[in-house]
Amino acid sequence: MKIYTDFSLLKFGKGIDMLFPFYTSEHYTATRGDDNEIIKGRFDSYCLYAKENMSITSLEDADIAVVPIYMPYSYPSDETPKELVAFIEKCVANGKKILVFSGHDVGNVAIKIKNAIVFSGAAYKSKNSNGLLSFPHFFEDFLERYKDGALEIRDKSVIPKIGFCGFAPPLNLPFRKDKFIALAKLWANYLGLMKYFPDYSSHSYRARVLIVLNRAKRIKTNFIIKGNFGFGPGGLNTGAHKEDSNIYRLNYINNIVDNDYTVCVRGIGNNSIRFYETLCCGRIPIFVNTDCILPFEDTIDWKKLCVWVEEKDIHKIGEIVNEYHHNLSESEFKNRQVQLRKIWEDYLSPVGFFNQFKMSLER
Helix, strand or coil: CCCEEEEHHHHHEEEEEHHHHHHCCCHHHHHHCCCCHHHCCCCCHHHHHHHHHHHEEECCCCCEEECCECCCCCCCCCCCCCCHHHHHHHHHHCCEEEEEEECCCCCCCCCCCCCCEEEEECCCCHCCCCCCCCCCCCCCCCHHHCCCHHHHCCCCCCCEEEEEEEEEECCCCCHHHHHHHHHHHHHHHHCCCCCCCCHHCCCCHHHHHHHHHHCCCEEEEEEEEEECEECCCCEEEECCCCCCHHHHHHHHHHHHHCCCCCEECCCCCCCCHHHHHHHHHCEEEEEEEEEECCCCCCCCCHHHHHHEEEEHHHHHHHHHHHHHHHHHHHHHHHHHHHHHHHHHHHHHHHHHHHHHHHHHHHC
């Protein structure tokens, strides 16, 4: 795949992951900062893939033009740097398809560019009139890094075991201002108001789901509720727990691997990183659909593969989990774990995702 881009535009925003193999050390530190130690190496395999399958070339020879930064939610806009406008207009004038990525926490994307393929990590399906596509979060291969590359196949238990490790305010917060704010959002969620104001929902869906599951019958929960974000502006944030970064990460991964299912619900953005991490570990996500768009929806039957819970059905999530679990035979339960891991490798890992995109251009 031959790519045309302009690295001088990196001064206007964060560099996209797709071009990671082509960043110099200057680009990397200027646009991304130093990686936290625990996630170093997440693009090693992708860099090897890109070396053999991708190249930076002239506009005339390119298969596609790529905007090198995550785009603002709106384009055109008076706030768009003129250099970025010039880049886009030049690509359009040459009849090139333009690949654009918006951020993972941007729900209302309004990017209008001729011949553009626009990926957003947090768009709302009901508001998607522009044909936005979804892209996954990227991270290190948990099994390769922490489990010697081995997928541990779980036997099917009589009672489904559900895990969650993370932040779910107001749960496990001390009495302070942010707890009361989170309580107000949770009550608004119970009243059904958040479906009208989804950008203000924050983690309220997550807390609501955990509360329902803790009260549900015929399931076993293994929830570790943290006092703050796992990842914040400064990198890994272990909160009040006395864990160093690597132990914190390993405990998080073990909570996925040691359970049959993992709760995957939106946080601030309308997406779940945990959804992709669960697939990476070969475990079954309990995915709560808050008007989401998932990657490769036309190819992958997510509703069949995952425990799929619509927002309106959160109150009966325990029943939905039990029905899914008991409808799987022992062999189906084991095969599902292998299947989900394979989907992550082939479609959602950095190599898998960008290889699928490359093949789509070649069709």
